[in-house]
Amino acid sequence: MKKESRRPCLSGQRKKWLLLLIPLMLAGVLNSLAALAVAEVKPAYALVNCRLVPVSSPPIEKGTIIVRDGLIEALGPADRIKLPPDAEVIEAAGLTVYPGLISAHTNLFLEVKEQEQPQTTEDFLGTYTQAATPQQFPELQVFKEIKPKKQTVESWHRVGVTAVVVAPNRGIFQGQSVVLNLNGDRANQMVLKQPWALHINFTTERGGIYPSSLMGTVAFIRQKFYDTVHYALHQKKYLSSPQFLKRPEYDLFLEALVPFVVDKRPVVFQCNNQEDIKRALRLIDEFKLNAVLTGCNEAWRAVEHLKKVRVPLLVTLDFRPPATSIYNQQGEAARKKAEAEIYPANAAALLKENIPLALTGFGLSESSFVKNLQAALRAGLLPEAALRALTIEPARILGLERQLGTLEPGKIANLILTRGDLFGEKTRVVKVLVDGILFNYEEKGQ
Amino acid sequence: MKKPTRTSIFILVLISLLAGPANRLLAAGNLLIKNATILPVTGPPINGGDVLVIDGIIKQVGRNLTAPPGTRIIEASGKYLIPGIIDTHTHLALSGTNEGTEAITPEVNMAEVINPDDPAILTALSGGVTMVHTMHGSANVIGGVNVVLKMKWGQPSEKLVVREAYPTLKFALGENVKQSNRMLLPGRPQRYPATRMGANAIIRRELLRARDYMAEWERYEKLRSSKNPPPNLLPPKKDLRLETLSDLLRGKLYARCHAYVATEMVEFLNLAREFGFKIGAFEHAWEAYKITDELLAAGVGISVFIDSWAYKMEAAEGIAYNAAYCTKRGILVSINSDSSERVRRLFNEAGKAVKYGLTPDEALKLITINAARQLGVDRLVGSIEVGKQADLALFNEHPMSAYTRCDLTIIEGEVYFDREKLLLEREAAAARKGGN
Numbered sequence: 001m002k003k004e005s006r007r008p009c010l011s012g013q014r015k016k017w018l019l020l021l022i023p024l025m026l027a028g029v030l031n032s033l034a035a036l037a038v039a040e041v042k043p044a045y046a047l048v049n050c051r052l053v054p055v056s057s058p059p060i061e062k063g064t065i066i067v068r069d070g071l072i073e074a075l076g077p078a079d080r081i082k083l084p085p086d087a088e089v090i091e092a093a094g095l096t097v098y099p100g101l102i103s104a105h106t107n108l109f110l111e112v113k114e115q116e117q118p119q120t121t122e123d124f125l126g127t128y129t130q131a132a133t134p135q136q137f138p139e140l141q142v143f144k145e146i147k148p149k150k151q152t153v154e155s156w157h158r159v160g161v162t163a164v165v166v167a168p169n170r171g172i173f174q175g176q177s178v179v180l181n182l183n184g185d186r187a188n189q190m191v192l193k194q195p196w197a198l199h200i201n202f203t204t205e206r207g208g209i210y211p212s213s214l215m216g217t218v219a220f221i222r223q224k225f226y227d228t229v230h231y232a233l234h235q236k237k238y239l240s241s242p243q244f245l246k247r248p249e250y251d252l253f254l255e256a257l258v259p260f261v262v263d264k265r266p267v268v269f270q271c272n273n274q275e276d277i278k279r280a281l282r283l284i285d286e287f288k289l290n291a292v293l294t295g296c297n298e299a300w301r302a303v304e305h306l307k308k309v310r311v312p313l314l315v316t317l318d319f320r321p322p323a324t325s326i327y328n329q330q331g332e333a334a335r336k337k338a339e340a341e342i343y344p345a346n347a348a349a350l351l352k353e354n355i356p357l358a359l360t361g362f363g364l365s366e367s368s369f370v371k372n373l374q375a376a377l378r379a380g381l382l383p384e385a386a387l388r389a390l391t392i393e394p395a396r397i398l399g400l401e402r403q404l405g406t407l408e409p410g411k412i413a414n415l416i417l418t419r420g421d422l423f424g425e426k427t428r429v430v431k432v433l434v435d436g437i438l439f440n441y442e443e444k445g446q
Numbered sequence: 447m448k449k450p451t452r453t454s455i456f457i458l459v460l461i462s463l464l465a466g467p468a469n470r471l472l473a474a475g476n477l478l479i480k481n482a483t484i485l486p487v488t489g490p491p492i493n494g495g496d497v498l499v500i501d502g503i504i505k506q507v508g509r510n511l512t513a514p515p516g517t518r519i520i521e522a523s524g525k526y527l528i529p530g531i532i533d534t535h536t537h538l539a540l541s542g543t544n545e546g547t548e549a550i551t552p553e554v555n556m557a558e559v560i561n562p563d564d565p566a567i568l569t570a571l572s573g574g575v576t577m578v579h580t581m582h583g584s585a586n587v588i589g590g591v592n593v594v595l596k597m598k599w600g601q602p603s604e605k606l607v608v609r610e611a612y613p614t615l616k617f618a619l620g621e622n623v624k625q626s627n628r629m630l631l632p633g634r635p636q637r638y639p640a641t642r643m644g645a646n647a648i649i650r651r652e653l654l655r656a657r658d659y660m661a662e663w664e665r666y667e668k669l670r671s672s673k674n675p676p677p678n679l680l681p682p683k684k685d686l687r688l689e690t691l692s693d694l695l696r697g698k699l700y701a702r703c704h705a706y707v708a709t710e711m712v713e714f715l716n717l718a719r720e721f722g723f724k725i726g727a728f729e730h731a732w733e734a735y736k737i738t739d740e741l742l743a744a745g746v747g748i749s750v751f752i753d754s755w756a757y758k759m760e761a762a763e764g765i766a767y768n769a770a771y772c773t774k775r776g777i778l779v780s781i782n783s784d785s786s787e788r789v790r791r792l793f794n795e796a797g798k799a800v801k802y803g804l805t806p807d808e809a810l811k812l813i814t815i816n817a818a819r820q821l822g823v824d825r826l827v828g829s830i831e832v833g834k835q836a837d838l839a840l841f842n843e844h845p846m847s848a849y850t851r852c853d854l855t856i857i858e859g860e861v862y863f864d865r866e867k868l869l870l871e872r873e874a875a876a877a878r879k880g881g882n
Binding site (some may be wrong): 214215218223230233324329 | 547554555561
C-alpha cells in the first residue's frame with residue numbers, strides 16, 4: 001500500500017524537473033530573439049497572415065495581431081497593422097485565431113481524496129461509529145487546495161481552453177472558487193480572480209448527520225441564510241453603538257457567508273436536475289442573491305422559470321441524464337438514447353429563449369468536452385452562439401469581460417490558433433497563447 | 447411502512463411507452479362521457495348517464511347530454527365512472543422521504559422535493575388515482591410539511607401541487623420514532639426519544655419552545671412599533687423549525703399523526719387540546735376501534751390500511767374490521783396505500799371493506815369523498831357533482847368488485863391514462879422490435 005502511494009510522488013518529481021527545463025529553454029529562445037533589446041523588455045509576438053475571429057466584431061480574413069507583455073496590443077487587417085521591430089513574427093497563414101475558451105466550472109487540480117476501504121470488521125465498525133462531522137466549509141478557499149499540473153494545463157490547451165473556474169466539490173456549502181489562467185503551473189501567477197464565488201450544492205450529509213435528506217438540505221441552507229442576515233445586522237448595530245448591546249458571538253461559518261448573502265457577491269448553485277433549478281431560484285428570490293446556476297444539463301425543462309429571471313447559467317456539456325430523470329428509470333437503452341438525442345439539445349433550447357448562458361466542461365474529460373460540443377452543435381446549437389458561450393459570455397458572468405473573452409486591444413493575450421474552423425470535426429489547436437506565453441501543439445510530421 | 451416499493455415491470459413497460467408521447471394523450475379539458483354507470487358517491491347511481499366537462503370542470507351530469515361541436519366523446523356503455531381516487535398517505539413523486547437524523551425537523555417541506563418524473567405517478571394513474579397526499583416519513587417525531595399533488599404525469603412539478611388543500615405537518619409516534627426495529631451499532635448512541643413517553647415529552651418541549659418563540663417576536667413587534675423604540679433593538683433570530691410549529695399553534699397547519707396504538711393516540715389528542723392545535727387525521731391508527739368515542743369527541747378522522755395488520759408488534763392488535771367499524775361509528779375514515787405499488791390497487795383495498803361490513807357505496811367513499819374531506823378539498827373533488835373539477839376514473843366493472851380494472855383516468859377533463867391506447871402502443875412497439 002505504502003509503496004503504491006509513493007509512486008505518484010516520484011513521477012511528480014520527475015515532471016517537476018521537466019517543467020523546470022521548459023522555462024529555461026523558453027528563456028534561451030527569447031534571449032536569442034531579443035538580443036538587442038533591453039533585458040527587461042518582455043517578448044512581443046506578431047501573428048501574421050491569419051484569420052482573426054475577435055467575437056466582439058466580424059472576422060478578419062487576413063489579419064495581424066500583436067501581443068506584448070501578455071496583453072493584446074493591436075489587431076486588424078494585415079495592411080493596417082505595422083509590425084513592431086522587436087516582435088517575433090509568427091507566420092500563421094492557414095490558421096484562425098480565436099480568443100481562448102473559458103470553462104467556467106471545473107474541478108481541475110484538486111486532489112481526489114480517496115477514502116480508505118475498511119479491511120476488517122473492526123475497521124468497518126470503527127469508521128461507521130465515528131462521530132460524523134459535517135462536511136460544510138463556506139470559508140474554504142479552493143485556491144489553497146489546488147496543485148496545478150502542466151500536463152493538465154496542456155491537455156486543456158489542446159481543446160482550446162485557456163481559462164477555468166476551479167470550484168470546490170464537497171458538501172453543501174462547498175467553499176469559494178478561483179478563476180485561473182492556464183499559463184503554466186504556478187498558482188499565484190495563474191490567478192485571474194480569487195475568490196470568485198461561493199458554491200452551493202443540493203446534496204446531503206453522510207454518516208447519519210443533519211441534513212440527510214434533500215428537503216433537509218433546502219431547510220439547512222435557508223436557515224443558514226437567515227442566520228447570516230441576522231448575524232450581519234447584529235454586527236452592524238454593535239459596530240455603530242456597542243453600548244447596551246450584547247456583542248454578537250463570533251461565528252466562522254456565518255462570517256464566511258456574509259459577503260455573499262449580505263454584500264451580494266456571487267453565489268453559484270449547482271443544479272443537478274430541473275427541480276434543483278427551481279429550488280435555487282426560490283432561494284435566490286427569497287434572499288435576493290447575486291446568483292449563477294451551474295450544471296443545468298436539464299435546464300430546458302425549467303425554461304419557463306428561467307425566462308422570468310435574469311440568472312445566468314453555466315451549462316455543462318455533460319449530457320448524462322440526472323438520476324431523477326424519467327429517462328434514467330427506463331433502463332440502459334432509454335438512458336443512452338436520451339444522452340445521445342435529448343440532452344444535447346439543451347443549450348440550443350435555452351438560447352432560443354434568450355437565457356444568458358456559458359458552456360462548461362463540468363464533469364467531463366477534455367476529450368468528452370470536444371465530443372459533446374460537437375453533439376450540441378448537431379442538436380441545433382449555432383457555432384457563433386457556441387463560441388460566445390465559451391468566450392465572452394463566461395467572461396461576463398465572471399466579471400472579467402474587460403480582460404477576457406474577445407480579441408480586443410488591451411485585453412489579456414489568451415489566444416488559440418486552429419487549423420480549420422474551431423468547431424470543425426477535424427480541427428486541431430496548433431498554438432496557444434496564455435498571458436502572452438506561447439505553447440506549440442503542432443501536429444506530428446509538420 | 448414508509449418506504450415506496452419497486453414498481454412492477456408491467457408498469458415500467460407502460461412508462462416507456464408513455465414517456466415520449468405523454469402529451470398526445472391530453473385533450474383540451476373538454477369531454478363528454480356517455481352511457482356510463484355513474485357512481486357520483488354523494489348521490490344515487492345513474493345508469494346510462496353522461497358527464498359533460500368544459501374547461502376541466504363538470505358542467506352537467508345526467509342523461510342524453512349533448513356537447514359543443516368538437517368536444518371529445520368517450521363512449522362508456524357498460525363501464526363505471528367514479529370520481530378520481532384520492533390516496534391520503536403516500537410518499538411518491540418525492541426526492542426524499544425522511545429527514546431522520548434528528549427527532550424534530552418541522553423545518554423541512556416536501557413541496558421542495560417534488561419529482562414529477564417519478565414513474566409512480568403513472569402507476570397511480572393506472573389505478574384511477576388522481577390525487578395523493580405525499581408525506582414526510584415516520585422516522586422522527588415531528589417530520590416535515592407534506593404536500594398534496596395531482597397525478598398530472600408529464601407536467602412540471604408546480605402544476606401538480608394542489609394549493610387549496612390543507613397544509614399539513616407530519617407527526618409520528620411509536621416504534622418508528624423510538625427506533626425499536628433498528629439495529630444499534632456499538633458506539634452509536636440511541637436517538638432520543640427511545641420510548642412513547644419520550645415521544646410525548648419531546649413534542650410538548652418543542653411546542654413550549656414555539657410558544658416562547660412566538661412571545662419573543664410579539665415582544666419585539668410591540669417594542670418596534672412603540673413610540674420610542676429602544677435604539678439597540680434587535681429582532682429575534684428567525685428559526686425555521688419554530689416558525690413551522692408556530693404555524694401549527696396558530697391553526698395554519700394541521701397535524702397528521704402516524705400512530706398505531708390507542709394510548710398514544712389518546713395522548714396526542716390531549717396534547718392537541720392542551721396546545722390548541724388541529725389534527726387532520728391519525729395515520730394507520732390500527733387501534734382506533736378502541737377509542738372511537740374519543741375520536742368522535744375530538745372530530746378526528748383516520749387514514750388506514752384495510753387488512754395488513756400484525757406486521758410488527760405495535761400492529762398486533764390491529765383488526766381488519768377497523769375501517770368498517772370506525773365508519774359505522776361515524777368517524778371519517780380513508781384507506782391509504784403508503785406505497786408506490788399498492789397505490790395502483792387502492793380500489794381493491796377499499797373493496798375489501800365490503801367483506802368487513804360496509805356496503806359498496808360506503809367502501810367507495812373511503813378512497814374518494816372521505817379522502818377529499820380529510821385533505822380539505824371536498825368542495826373541489828371527491829365526487830361527481832356539477833361545479834367540481836373533472837377528476838374521474840372509468841372502470842370496466844364495479845370498482846369495488848374484485849374483478850375490476852381501471853381503463854381511463856382523467857384529471858381536470860384531460861385524459862392522463864388510457865389503458866387501451868397504451869396497450870396498442872405497446873403492441874406496436876413490440877412489433878417494431880420484432881421487425882428489426
